[in-house]
Amino acid sequence: MSVVSSERVAAPLVAVAEPMVAFVVQGAKRSVLGERTFDYHAGQYVVVSVDLPLTSQIIHASPAEPFQAVGMALEPAIIAQLLLEAATPAAAYEGPAVAVSDADEGLLEAVVRLLRLLDDPRDHQVLGPGVRREIHWRLMNGPQGAMVRQIGSADSRMSLVARAVKWLRPRYNQVIRMEDLAGHLGVSISSLNRHFRAVTAMSPLQYQKQLRLQAARIALIAAPHDVATVGYSVGYDSPSQFSREYRRMYGLPPAQDAARLQVELDPGHGVHGVPT
Template identity: 35%
Template sequence: MSDTMTGIQQELINLVNRHIDGPGLTETALPDIKLVHSTENTSCSPAIYSPMLCLLLQGEKRITAGARELLLKEGDLLLVPVMMPVVGEILRASAEQPYIGISIALDLKELTDLLITMNEPPEAITKCPYCIRTVTSDDDILSVFKRFLALLDHPEDVPVMLPLLKRELMFRLLKSPVGVQLRQFLLRDTQANRISKVVELIQQRFKEPIRVQELADMVHMSQSSLFNAFKAVTSMTPLQFQKQLRLNEARRIMLQDGIDASAASYRVGYESPSHFNREYSRLFGIPPMTDISRLRGHKPTTDDRIQM
């Protein structure tokens, strides 16, 4: 890590500390840009990651998705080009050196439009890429993040500068070491792009029974090719992916709508509440109503609110 890079990181940490609301997730005045802050390590916390780019400025986190495990260290970028169920665990955070990060939602259509404008020949890739990637950030990308946060002190500049900075960030990302993999999710008719469409279909219809052959037909793949490519991209089978979506949604509606576990199980597509209870306990570590009582009984913490 260069001296310049270390300096920019410290400036970013100072900017984040000035604008956070407190522990957990801070929604900023900039659309799609969030700040993350924790003064304590966390236990394993299931979550759904939407397409986004995250920058970890301080601390350390382990992210597990399916059978894959990634370690995110300070100065690292986390790229998530498709929606993914994950389990996150903050490994290094304290009052003296908090866990600090920035997340920016990615607009895949804008990324695709920019890629077309760049008009660069596609690079050959030998296998379907795993969807979540980490890479050490560079000075160019850190500079864009710094200018994003500087806008918080100049709200009059946001309407003009925010779209320009987002476009620059997307350009830098496409030119970065993870750009080759990212392009595979954007280019039409690549296996990764087809799997991203399957992910969208499962997300839209997660309450319905999955028929792998039907999914394969929709993206013009054989059933075996779809199964293998889906597992390469997500490290899960389509059924495992659907199950995590169902369980995370059930947790959300029990907490927000005040319904019991049995009602939630039917609403997310389970036919048996007892089956739902077993799978919920396996993912979240405790039975559903015990979990919801715990969440309702205390102020939201980093575990409950952080999506990075």
């Protein structure tokens, strides 16, 4: 479980969000996937069901009322076990792999109990798994239940895309062929593209490019003046193409963006905790 607190509105950041649920305690945040925008505020939660490169931004925060959120990873094994115990099949789900809903009282109570267990490591070790299981169950039976249930179903569209993402992520800096990915998954290229775009709002190659640029951004924070080397390290043969695509995604040339990030990520700049 992660806790985030920020006293200021932040610039948009792109990061790969793994399957998780995040509850907003105070303030508001915005996440963008492709052309779709998701705003969520106090009393709401956002669910992400596969690894997604989201552009996210805190949009409501101040020193008097800082943005606060709590995040928890979603575990396919727990969801699969609950599906078996309840003898309930995973319902069909055709939407994207991110959604926002209001949190009901039972779900919020379970989250608060899990947070309180963090104060005592022994209590958390013994009682925490049961509360995490309860949170999964409540999510499976909530407004986004169909999407959450797909995470635990081995033959779902979500599972297919998750396997594609698992294949793509370690190959972000390589030249890949769609034939190889489709063959690995045992589907046709057209079927792969259709399912992948439905879940992630982008093609596999577009997804790979976002992974490349995110890896480059992280590397540039440590080496802001070595733009060409960073570009080559993430798979770009042309420094000009790297700079052009980087600027298109982040709004600034690589070196300028890295300098801005160094300031924003400074511990004294008002952000605390692990990003959600």
